Amino acid sequence: MPGHVILSHGSDSGPEATKVSALARVAEAAGWSSERPDYADCDARGLAASVAPRVEVLVERMRVAAKPPLLVGSSMGAFVSGLASLQAPCAGLFLLALPTRIPDVSAFDMVRDVPCMLIHGFDDEICPADAALSFAHERGMPSLLLPGGHRLAAHVDEVCAQFRCVLEQVDR
Numbered sequence: 001m002p003g004h005v006i007l008s009h010g011s012d013s014g015p016e017a018t019k020v021s022a023l024a025r026v027a028e029a030a031g032w033s034s035e036r037p038d039y040a041d042c043d044a045r046g047l048a049a050s051v052a053p054r055v056e057v058l059v060e061r062m063r064v065a066a067k068p069p070l071l072v073g074s075s076m077g078a079f080v081s082g083l084a085s086l087q088a089p090c091a092g093l094f095l096l097a098l099p100t101r102i103p104d105v106s107a108f109d110m111v112r113d114v115p116c117m118l119i120h121g122f123d124d125e126i127c128p129a130d131a132a133l134s135f136a137h138e139r140g141m142p143s144l145l146l147p148g149g150h151r152l153a154a155h156v157d158e159v160c161a162q163f164r165c166v167l168e169q170v171d172r
Contacts, residue, residue: 001145002032002167006123023024032167048103051076055087072163091115093111096159097132099126121145123148146158
């Protein structure tokens with residue numbers, strides 16, 4: 001039986017952003033419910049100051065879900081999805097354009113015992129691909145490196161195709 005997906009947008013974005021909107025449509029077409037929290041109030045505090053409030057919002061959404069949700073995040077959304085996975089159960093993680101460090105915030109981490117995937121742009125100008133791929137390699141995390149920058153705008157279809165695979169894996 002399909003579950004629930006919580007999609008977290010990046011810090012210069014919103015719940016109607018291209019990637020999270022496309023991924024929500026994929027989840028819903030597969031029978032999953034989805035939600036996209038709006039972190040605008042958190043993001044108004046600045047980059048480092050937004051992390052803890054975003055995690056708090058996400059953990060609360062996770063705790064009220066009927067069963068552990070699949071967490072999807074892009075950029076800052078990926079960062080907080082990983083941190084939230086350490087505080088409440090999740091069914092899996094699908095992370096895009098992952099920053100592994102945010103100045104004045106602890107390094108990125110996430111649970112290790114759930115299905116997960118990382119997709120990153122080779123030429124990501126904001127979050128260096130080497131750091132994200134090194135993190136993924138250390139954990140044996142499946143990863144896909146695509147040509148392009150941080151937004152992965154030219155690869156939404158490929159990102160959606162990979163997401164379908166993760167949904168199937170989690171739904172087993």
